[in-house]
Amino acid sequence: MSEPIRVGVLGARGRMGQQACRAVDAADDLELVAMVDAGDWLFSVADAGSQVLVDFTHPDVVMDNIRFAIDQGIHAVVGTTGFTAERLDTVRTWLADAPQVGVLVAPNFGIGAVLSMRFAQLAARFYDTAEVIELHHPHKADAPSGTAVRTAELIAAARREAGMGAVPDATTQARDGARGADVDGVHVHALRVAGMVAHQEVVLGAEGETLTIRHDSLDRVSFMPGVLLGVREIARRPGLTVGLEALLDL
Numbered sequence: 001m002s003e004p005i006r007v008g009v010l011g012a013r014g015r016m017g018q019q020a021c022r023a024v025d026a027a028d029d030l031e032l033v034a035m036v037d038a039g040d041w042l043f044s045v046a047d048a049g050s051q052v053l054v055d056f057t058h059p060d061v062v063m064d065n066i067r068f069a070i071d072q073g074i075h076a077v078v079g080t081t082g083f084t085a086e087r088l089d090t091v092r093t094w095l096a097d098a099p100q101v102g103v104l105v106a107p108n109f110g111i112g113a114v115l116s117m118r119f120a121q122l123a124a125r126f127y128d129t130a131e132v133i134e135l136h137h138p139h140k141a142d143a144p145s146g147t148a149v150r151t152a153e154l155i156a157a158a159r160r161e162a163g164m165g166a167v168p169d170a171t172t173q174a175r176d177g178a179r180g181a182d183v184d185g186v187h188v189h190a191l192r193v194a195g196m197v198a199h200q201e202v203v204l205g206a207e208g209e210t211l212t213i214r215h216d217s218l219d220r221v222s223f224m225p226g227v228l229l230g231v232r233e234i235a236r237r238p239g240l241t242v243g244l245e246a247l248l249d250l
């Protein structure tokens with residue numbers, strides 16, 4: 001058997017980081033060599049010889065962590081959310097100086113969540129209206145979720161490609177926030193509910209019918225097969241990869 005891949009986890013004491021440490025530790029082909037959280041010495045990830053860094057931290061710090069990984073020649077599997085097109089462009093610029101390094105940015109590592117995004121993308125052109133409702137635990141820092149933003153962007157792109165116009169909406173009077181956030185012309189509603197983990201509904205509508213695509217992550221273990229796939233694949237994919245779907249051949 002070949003040498004295990006050496007993995008460092010950032011955000012190691014957080015909800016996702018703890019799961020990621022457990023999953024990496026349990027995999028025969030991976031070796032957990034660094035566990036770093038806020039206030040710890042970031043360079044211990046490099047000192048420990050990490051080949052892949054897994055990041056589940058916070059939108060405010062994730063860009064610094066990616067910069068660090070690229071500068072150190074360490075591949076990065078990033079689950080932290082809060083990415084914009086501008087942030088992704090910045091990562092591409094950094095990677096131009098380190099062409100051997102791979103960075104995967106995935107707003108959701110749940111296989112079902114990735115499939116549901118794809119289903120929504122496929123369905124979008126057949127329906128007049130589409131809205132996204134995401135439901136998460138109340139400790140979540142960002143709203144809407146990274147998954148919901150990406151889903152809305154995929155729906156909007158599919159509508160544009162099909163030559164569809166704006167989603168019809170006759171609302172002329174609304175309380176602030178009543179129609180949710182406008183992401184690329186698609187309304188996204190964020191609920192924060194104690195007891196929940198990560199859930200999403202895409203509600204599509206046409207004359208006489210609706211289609212609801214729902215996914216539920218009931219436990220954070222649901223994200224781990226996707227995280228491990230990213231860790232195993234990223235060295236073979238230099239440059240920036242956005243979304244786990246690229247690794248699933250969807």
Ligand SMILES: NC(=O)c1ccc[n+]([C@@H]2O[C@H](COP(=O)([O-])OP(=O)(O)OC[C@H]3O[C@@H](n4cnc5c(N)ncnc54)[C@H](O)[C@@H]3O)[C@@H](O)[C@H]2O)c1
Nearest residue numbers: 011013014015016037038056057061079080081107108109
């Ligand atoms: N991609 C996915 O599948 C997926 C799934 C769940 C959560 N997330 C995202 O992952 C991120 C973390 O979520 P969480 O629920 O684990 O949050 P959390 O608050 O439980 O954990 C974050 C951890 O990061 C630590 N941290 C903060 N700054 C740091 C730094 N500079 N260096 C190292 N560690 C640092 C915090 O101390 C904390 O322990 C969020 O952006 C969330 O949206 C993504």
Ligand SMILES: O=C(O)C1=N[C@H](C(=O)O)CCC1
Nearest residue numbers: 081107108140145146147198
């Ligand atoms: O718990 C979170 O925080 C999650 N964040 C991701 C997002 O913002 O889409 C994925 C689901 C869980």
